Amino acid sequence: MAIILDGKTTAASLNDATKIQADKLTAQGIQPGIAVILVGEDPASQIYTRNKHRKAEKLGMKSVLIELPETVSQDEVINEVEKLNQDQSIHAILVQSPLPDHIDATTVTNSILPSKDVDGFNPTNLGKLYGRQPGNYPVACTPKGIMTLLKQYDITLAGKNVVVIGRSVLVGRPVAALMINQNATVTLAGRFTQNLKALAKTADILVVATGTPALISGQDIKPGATVIDVGINRGADGKLTGDVDFETASQVAGAITPVPGGVGPMTIATLMQQTVELTQWSLNNGK
């Protein structure tokens, strides 16, 4: 039976550390501030954004939740972003996805100041990551949270064979970049990949981020491998499951993240951590 990579406990411990840092900054007169923009009334998005909003408040940060109607124009959203770019009390800005069809997510993302881009989606930040540039810059929260979780369990990357299934800008691409930068040999696979399951079985570390329930099961996993399941799928019974069949996979893997309680809690804890880091970095830049 695999070691369970406990995201819930690791996230709680990260949140404790984040609160200490946030309080320290507040005592210095610089309370970390995060702003979340939500467009429309998608129920899942409402839950996510309100969770982020409440968590930030709980950790002692300034938290602003801006809810815009479904009918808002792209220019109006960008106008809100611009105001937050200028606002000295806000260090982190995120726009909850998905956005309505009449709004181009890339244009909105690109309008966030790179130094406040807490999701790490701005091309300047993604390019610094992929180009392995030195210095401080935000990185997408789910991938960064995965790295924290691996570190917590002393799972190293150098020389390991990593297979990442799913090539999204939110998860697959940045997690591949982070692992390349830690000297892993990384294969980025997707729906066009031939013999996907045979490829998965070559991985020392397998990251699955596709949104396809139970895409990977025990027989597709190298014995002893580390399995990171980024999927969050809600079954007909209302239960959450990942992209990996936990029951069979946990018999073969050496370590595995559960769903829920694995990567999920790390994402929001990393969002909080990175809000504090952006605040610290803004001070170092003399802003």
Add this chain to the structure above:
Amino acid sequence: MAIILDGKTTAASLNDATKIQADKLTAQGIQPGIAVILVGEDPASQIYTRNKHRKAEKLGMKSVLIELPETVSQDEVINEVEKLNQDQSIHAILVQSPLPDHIDATTVTNSILPSKDVDGFNPTNLGKLYGRQPGNYPVACTPKGIMTLLKQYDITLAGKNVVVIGRSVLVGRPVAALMINQNATVTLAGRFTQNLKALAKTADILVVATGTPALISGQDIKPGATVIDVGINRGADGKLTGDVDFETASQVAGAITPVPGGVGPMTIATLMQQTVELTQWSLNNGK
């Protein structure tokens, strides 16, 4: 015997097309302009930059070669870049590497306006590429030239297994990104990779960009694979060789680039092509 991917002929044809485009722009009153900054007196760099300078002139562009002494400060180099950023007659700027140790290449690269960054090294451009953003932006010339060469020979990427050996910002990382974006399954390998040669042998398309002469030979290549050799190494006898042992590799591969005459000519032809493209894109942006 493998098909030889003839970079020399392909580059000549690309140059012809570039000259037509350049002349057309000049006739419209917008002569494409490129500026190359060379710091110090490294003989190889002098040859490279002068070749670029002469090629640009030959293709009907405005070409400016700025030679700065080895002792120039980083601020002075950035000051030259800033002047070129402002210069309406210059559409493409490149700083020849390597730079002297007292100058930080990343800081200098980042100072080039993304819209004039003909080498595609600016993190904003690399991030757009890795994030698969739509729209026009420059891409590193060697990787872009490799894609042109593959296209010339009708070698497609979708669903292929690609192994890229070498993780540089100049070649390995951007070529991996370009191929990921064309739906290949891409593995990025480096010196930390275990069983590198066995991995190489899984590739339908193998890109070798390490600077290690004859790292890969025929026995490391899957029969029928396409082999792209980015290495340019000068032997004790003064002869140029690649990172692939051409004699044995060409017996096994389905298609292969020679050294010299493969990737090398594509790089400079792509630099010229991209200078014209940057000029066109600057018009479309209304600048």
